[in-house]
Amino acid sequence: MRTVIFETAIKLLLPLFIAFSLFLLFRGHNSPGGGFIGGLLAAIGLFLRAMVFGTKNTIATYKIRPIGIIAIGLSVALVSILIPLFSGLPLMTGLWFDLTLPLIGKLGTPLMFDIGVYIVVIGVVLNITFILSNG
Amino acid sequence: MLLIILIGLIAAAVAATIHRIDNNRAGIWLSILPLGIFIWGIAHLNSVLLNNSIIEVYPWVDSICLSLTFMLDGLSLFFVLLVSGVGFFIFIYANSYLHNDPNKGKFLTYLSLFMTAMLGIVMSGNLLILFIFWELTSLSSYLLIGFYSAEEESRKSALMAMLVTVSGGLFMLAGIILLGIEAGTLELDQLLANPTLLLNNAKAPIIAVLIMIGALTKSAQFPFHFWLPNAMAAPAPVSAYLHSTTMVKAGVFLLARLSPVFVNVPIWQSVLVHIGGITMVFGALMALMNTDMKKVLAYTTISALGIMVLLLGIGTTISVQAAMVFLLAHALYKGTLFMVTGNVDHETGMRDLNLLSGLGKRMPYTFYAGALAALSMAGVIPFFGFVAKEILYGAAFDTPLVSGIVGVATFLTGVMFTALAFEFGYKIFMGMQAETPKHPHEAPFGMILGPIVLATFGLIGGIFSEQIAQPLLHQSSSVILNVDKVLQLGLWHGFTLIFALSLLTLLFGYGVFKVRQHIRAFSTKLSLSNLPGPEALYFKSIPALLQVAIKQTMFFQSGILRNYLTTIVLTLVSLIVAISIIGGDFSVIGLSKTIQVKWFEVVFIVLMIVGVVNTLTTTSRLTAIVSLGVVGYGTAAIFLYYGGPDVAMTQFLIETLTIVLFVLVLNRLPKFVDMDKRLSKRIAFPSVIFGATMSTILLWVLSQQMNSPLKDYYSQSSYLLAKGKNVVNVILVDFRGIDTLGEITVLGIAAIGIYALLKVKFSKS
Amino acid sequence: MQNVYLLSVLLIPLLTAITILFLWGKVVAQKIVGAISSILYLFAAIMLFNQALTSGMAIENVGNWPIGFGIVLVVDQLSAIFLMLCAILSVVAFWYGSSFIESKASLSIFLPVYFFLLFGLSGAFMAGDIFNLYVWFEVMLVSSFVLFTIGASRSQLEASLKYVTINVVSSALFLIGIGILYGLTGTLNMAMLGKLLPELQNQTLATVGASFFLISFGIKAAIFPLFFWLPATYHTAPIGFTALVVALLTKVGIYSLIRFFTIIYPLQGTPIQPILLVLAAFTMVVGVFGAAAQTDFRRILSFHIVSQIGYMIMGIAIYTPLAIAGALFFVVHNVLVKTNLFFIAGLVGKLFGTYKLKELGGIMQKLPFVAILFAISAFSLTGIPPLTGFWGKYLLAKGGFETGNTLITIVTAVSLGVSLLTLFSMTKIWNEAFWKPFPNICGDLEPSTNFRSILKAYPGMLVSIFVLTAIILVISFFPNSSIEWCMSAAENIINRDMYINGILQHN
Amino acid sequence: MEIILSILTGLLFAAGLFLMLHKGMVKLILGIMMLSYATNLFIFIVARITRGLPAIIPRNQDVLANSFADPVSQALILTAIVIGFGIQAFAIVLIKRVYAATGTTNMDELNKTDNLE
Structure with missing residues (x-):
């Protein structure tokens, strides 16, 4: 599998995968997409890279530790739902900044939550596929 | 009285420690407890004799209106003195009996626990409290019978006693609960003060029977008697204490206690008279057939308990009084005889009546006690046993019930008792000294103190019955009868018919003693003891029970997943069918706005069906997976087509990922397990039924009206309030975001689980 | 200000689990974090319990949406009792588990998953x-899947596969039930469902929907005839890993049944009520027979769980305040006692290396304190007064007999009879493992241990057994407040309007 | 169309159970997956389907006005799919381990833990 063509292709494709997955993540609030779908795509991209370069290499290159990624994702999601408590509002109340960024859209705690989902999904899928393909 | 119980429990708790500190005298230290209680009882004698019952109430479980009530009246005090008085000697006796046993501490713990529980029973002022102590006596009896736990016989007997008494206890509990519901109270003083509470109550007979079963099992009445002879596996002090003088009398106590409540329930009397009568005769006969001293005593105890039950059942003034008098007499001589037997067993290593003889010289004090007790048992003037027999005969021949039969039966029982008394008081001590496994010596002081005192008391109590025994026994029988009728005890009532009968009893008794070997031989020939009885039933029913249990478990717990899943599905389907039939409302409002079918949809669905069928029938694993993929993608397409792009995308991606996973795992697995045509046929049935049910329910629900307030609210506020236009996504991250938090947690855990399954090398523990 | 205690009970486990994940590989630090947060969790649960008791329901309207459109978290007295139980258990099971498990690899899986489990339990309640x-x-x-497979021994894997499958089916039925209810009423909120479902025109269809929940929760709770996964699974994994699962999994099923069949679909007078009564009787009988047939310490205990579930189901099905209070008290009793018995079994297994009664013996002579601890719990389980089991049995029996209904009376009578068989199978353990002399079957020497060496080797195990025993004894001798709480919770849950209006009129 | 879809759903349920009742472990997993399709379809259909628009508010509007698909059931299904994936993945790995430990993929041979001794 490990041929030059694949390696080059992946090197080019991976950023695209990640970019597209981010795009799906951010637009999810208004159009089909969202953290879960985005996360899956990003993970598939990284998985493809791992198939070509080997999992060990991929882990080393990106300093990925899947369980760590899961923990990070969960904590992002957790923090996002805790934020409103500091304003005396119930858990998970959506709080929004009053500005809209291009491509990303409005910033707010639900978005942050979705980012948490995105990260967890990446972690989970990588964890499973890395372990399985490693034997 | 609460204090007594608490001290008793503390004593039980520290008994082992005392034994560790002073293992030679632990029992003597602990005997202070019953002695103290006895003195306490004597101190209250006067006020109780003046018909003042003492009641103590402590709040306990207010939420179910249960308070810790204690009551001390004539009946209670009689039993308190009995339990503590005999208990005092038992503790001293046990101290010597288990002289070098390392488990003596444990034994004393159990014994203290038992004594406390027994005192609790007799002092309870509330039936539920009584029940609590009641069960505790069963429990401590279990521990005591199984004291020699290394021997299988002990363990078996302990279990038997426990099962019989506890099952009786369960009936009793049901009875008590029903009584509480019907009478509105379980406080004894209220129950006893209103004897008309259960008058004309339709449930009264049921309650009476339930409570009687509890009492009769405890008091080893036929047909529940068989546990008692087996309980003789316990050490001698236990037999002397629990299984003759106190615990087995708890049933008699309860019957006496509740007599005023049930006296108007007709079934009460007739059951007690019949069961008591049968037990009386049967027990005495069985005693005559046996030669193991402990067994013989056990059967005579059963018989004696039968007499008491019978007397309570007759329910006349004199019979109730007789019951109390006989109870005391029996406790005195039977406790002594058990201890005497213990001494003989302890010193000679055997206890067969046929073989033992001539021990009198070697064991003079034991002989003295045994002879005295036997004389009381035989009912010889001027022993207390004689007093008891007089009043017993008086009651038996005075009964209007089944006139004659009761009297004759009682007389016969008296004759057999006398015959056995000769065995215990005369035969084993006189004549040639027999060969025994151990060389007999007199037992140590601790082991002769109790028998001598109790036996002597049987003599003094007879001579001075009017002064010593009469006041308290009078008071206790008055409590039972709820009337104050004079009880007159005494040795001499003139040359009456009863006196003649007493003399005849002695005469016939001696005759039976002389021909006892012939009677035994005759019964062996008839193999009377091998007749099927309740004991055989017990021994048959336990393996039968186990057989049923094993069969049932193998049936339900087959280990085959298929059976489990089929059970689940069939349960569901039959539940639904049953419910639909019971409910009976099959109303259908009609599918509103049905969607017209288009041709390409049909093609599409046919494609999916082909995928399904292919998955089911293919023998190639890869084909199966690909076909399943077709179905999965088809589902995604349906989602997409009917307005669910997010679901469709997710389904699509997940499908792909799952197939990848599958392929990664599959190449390491062997080929498909072969298709089995017969199996397929068998499993087709539940599958089809399941599918059909689900389709029907789906259509049924669709036929109803639905309006979803959620849908409306979300469509209105998704953008305006939650700043998102993709409503599904807004629901996922905002409206119902907690679901999503749970969802990603599940993913995380699954990932850790997979990691654990494949990566972690566990050391074999 | 939001309800701090409610949120703490929900989020402490999640926070702990995440922290432990970040500390991956550092077992000692993980243990410390776990120990501290389990205590905090218990504290929060106690405060929450107190709050639910004194000042009514605690409600957290997550997302601040109008009721019914977001998700509410509710702690009423029923939930509070279960949460409290869960908190007590979580502390002792944590001590027990972290003392029981000696392999570092196993611990690093056990610790995070344990707190994830706790997170799920908190949320469910x-x-x-x-x-x-x-x-x-x-x-x-x-x-629970993960905890059951840690160590990956053959029997664990074998049992887990079935366990997973049956639970997948159960979850699918649960989902279908949710679908049906949503399709009929258009809502998912329990209070709203409770309001709308009884008003539905076609009650038969509502009952059909309810039957999916009966089966799904019934599988979780292990009622007849859906219990088989339990005796097949519980004895396979080391007790240190699964104590919390074993203690609470079926009780979540019971909780859900109570919640569903009071608030959402009131059972009284529906066709499901008699069915449930009959199932309860069968559950009791089949479970206890199963226990009688077994010859393995843990398997006997597992089958007992099934039997005891029958009592709880009976309480629910009788559907009077007293009977439901009895069922609740029974849950409390059973969780504490059964867990303690499993703990003791685990200790015995650890010391003797076997759970087979044939190969055990002489514990009474060797380790009398273990025998005493076992006896207290065992006799409590069989309902010997005044231990906890007796109070549960009494409340249920009284609740049953009070109704005067023939079917209920029969089932109640069965329940009393079953306790005799329970006694029979507990004495089997007692006879074989404790009284019988050590058998010396394979020439094994009897393990030479005493109190001190056990305390040194497994302090957490011993302490948790002692603590549980102490709690059992306290409840046994001072049952008043526990019974009062259960009664109050039962009254509240039967008067469904209190719950429904309390939520629908929140804010 | 609802009728056809309902029958299809029933068929998927039947097929799922049929696969799970088989001996093979792989079939068991396939059955689990089939069962989850069936369940998801069930929820999707039971919330009433429309041949209409997805529940996405058009660019120039603030609310959804026309007939649109029920977003609630979709959100539920999405959650269920993801959870189902987690469990399926675990189950797939589990059969791999079970095979490694027992040497069989025949479910009927896995009855040791239930049997009486």
Whole structure:
């Protein structure tokens, strides 16, 4: 599998995968997409890279530790739902900044939550596929 | 009285420690407890004799209106003195009996626990409290019978006693609960003060029977008697204490206690008279057939308990009084005889009546006690046993019930008792000294103190019955009868018919003693003891029970997943069918706005069906997976087509990922397990039924009206309030975001689980 | 200000689990974090319990949406009792587990998953939304899958595969039930469902929907004839890993049944009521017979769980305040006692290396304190007064007899009879493992241990057994407040309007 | 169309159970997956389907006005799919381990833990 063509292709494709997955993540609030779908795509991209370069290499290159990624994702999601408590509002109340960024859209705690989902999904899928393909 | 119980429990708790500190005298230290209680009882004698019952109430479980009530009246005090008085000697006796046993501490713990529980029973002022102590006596009896736990016989007997008494206890509990519901109270003083509470109550007979079963099992009445002879596996002090003088009398106590409540329930009397009568005769006969001293005593105890039950059942003034008098007499001589037997067993290593003889010289004090007790048992003037027999005969021949039969039966029982008394008081001590496994010596002081005192008391109590025994026994029988009728005890009532009968009893008794070997031989020939009885039933029913249990478990717990899943599905389907039939409302409002079918949809669905069928029938694993993929993608397409792009995308991606996973795992697995045509046929049935049910329910629900307030609210506020236009996504991250938090947690855990399954090398523990 | 204690009970486990994940590989630090947060969790649960008792329901309206459109978390008295129980158990099971498990690899899996499990349990007991309950169920189940497979021995794997499959089916039925209810009423909120479902025109269809929940929760609770997964699974994994699962999994099923069949679909007078009564009787009988047939310490205990579940189901099905209070008290009693028995079994297994009664013996002579601890719990389980089991039995029996209904009376009578068989099988353990002399079958020497050496080797195990025994004894001799709480919770749950209006009129 | 879809759903349920009742472990997993399709379809259909628009508010509007698909059931299904994936993945790995430990993929041979001794 490990041929030059694949390696080059992946090197080019991976950023695209990640970019597209981010795009799906951010637009999810208004159009089909969202953290879960985005996360899956990003993970598939990284998985493809791992198939070509080997999992060990991929882990080393990106300093990925899947369980760590899961923990990070969960904590992002957790923090996002805790934020409103500091304003005396119930858990998970959506709080929004009053500005809209291009491509990303409005910033707010639900978005942050979705980012948490995105990260967890990446972690989970990588964890499973890395372990399985490693034997 | 609460204090007594608490001290008793503390004593039980520290008994082992005392034994560790002073293992030679632990029992003597602990005997202070019953002695103290006895003195306490004597101190209250006067006020109780003046018909003042003492009641103590402590709040306990207010939420179910249960308070810790204690009551001390004539009946209670009689039993308190009995339990503590005999208990005092038992503790001293046990101290010597288990002289070098390392488990003596444990034994004393159990014994203290038992004594406390027994005192609790007799002092309870509330039936539920009584029940609590009641069960505790069963429990401590279990521990005591199984004291020699290394021997299988002990363990078996302990279990038997426990099962019989506890099952009786369960009936009793049901009875008590029903009584509480019907009478509105379980406080004894209220129950006893209103004897008309259960008058004309339709449930009264049921309650009476339930409570009687509890009492009769405890008091080893036929047909529940068989546990008692087996309980003789316990050490001698236990037999002397629990299984003759106190615990087995708890049933008699309860019957006496509740007599005023049930006296108007007709079934009460007739059951007690019949069961008591049968037990009386049967027990005495069985005693005559046996030669193991402990067994013989056990059967005579059963018989004696039968007499008491019978007397309570007759329910006349004199019979109730007789019951109390006989109870005391029996406790005195039977406790002594058990201890005497213990001494003989302890010193000679055997206890067969046929073989033992001539021990009198070697064991003079034991002989003295045994002879005295036997004389009381035989009912010889001027022993207390004689007093008891007089009043017993008086009651038996005075009964209007089944006139004659009761009297004759009682007389016969008296004759057999006398015959056995000769065995215990005369035969084993006189004549040639027999060969025994151990060389007999007199037992140590601790082991002769109790028998001598109790036996002597049987003599003094007879001579001075009017002064010593009469006041308290009078008071206790008055409590039972709820009337104050004079009880007159005494040795001499003139040359009456009863006196003649007493003399005849002695005469016939001696005759039976002389021909006892012939009677035994005759019964062996008839193999009377091998007749099927309740004991055989017990021994048959336990393996039968186990057989049923094993069969049932193998049936339900087959280990085959298929059976489990089929059970689940069939349960569901039959539940639904049953419910639909019971409910009976099959109303259908009609599918509103049905969607017209288009041709390409049909093609599409046919494609999916082909995928399904292919998955089911293919023998190639890869084909199966690909076909399943077709179905999965088809589902995604349906989602997409009917307005669910997010679901469709997710389904699509997940499908792909799952197939990848599958392929990664599959190449390491062997080929498909072969298709089995017969199996397929068998499993087709539940599958089809399941599918059909689900389709029907789906259509049924669709036929109803639905309006979803959620849908409306979300469509209105998704953008305006939650700043998102993709409503599904807004629901996922905002409206119902907690679901999503749970969802990603599940993913995380699954990932850790997979990691654990494949990566972690566990050391074999 | 939001309800701090409610949120703490929900989020402390999640926070702990995440922290432990970050500390991956550093077992000592993980243990310390776990120990501290389990104590905090207990504290929060006690405060929450107190709050629910004194000042009514605690409600957290997650997302601040109008009721019914978001998800509410509700802690009423019923939830509070279960949460409290869960908190007590979580502390002792944590001590026990972290002392029981000696392998570092196992611990590093056990610790995070343990707190994820706790997260799921907390959520399940406070869910006010039927789909949300499903999600918490799944969190709990996946955690239990992992805990059951740690160590990956043959029997564990074998049992887990069946366990997973049956739970997948159960979850599917749960989902379908949710679908049906949503399709009929258009809502998922429990209070709203409780309001709308009895008003539905076609009650038969509502009952059909309810039957899916009966089966799904029934599988979780292990009622007849859906119990088989339990005796097949519980004895396979080392007790240190699965104590919390074993203690609480079936009770979540019971909790859900109570919640569903009071608030959402009131059982009284429906065709499901007699069915449930009959199932309860069968559950008791079949379970106890199963126990009688077994010859393995843990298997006997497992089958007993099934039998005891029958009592709880009976209480629910009788559907009077007293009977439901009895069922609740029975849950409390059973969780404490059964867990303690499993703990003791685990200790015995650890010391003797076997759970087979044939190969055990002489514990009474060798380790009398273990015998005493076992006896207290065992006799409590069989309902010997005045231990906890007796109070539960008494409340249930009284509740049953009070109704005067023939079927209920029969089932109640069966329940009393079953306790005799329970006694029979507990004495089997007692006779074989404790009284009988050590058998010396394979020439094994009897392990030479005493109190001190055990305390040194497994302090956490011993302490947790002692603590549980102490709690059992306290409840046994001072049952008043516990019974009062159960009664109050039962009254509240039967008067469904209190719950429904309390939530619908929140804010 | 609802009728056809309902029958299809029933068929998927039947097929799922049929696969799970088989001996093979792989079939068991396939059955689990089939069962989850069936369940998801069930929820999707039971919430009433429309041949209409997805529940996405058009660019220039603030609310959804026309007939649109029920977003609630979709959100539920999405959650269920993801959870189902987690469990399926675990189950797939589990059969791999079970095979490694027992040497069989025949479910009927896995009855040791239930049997009486």
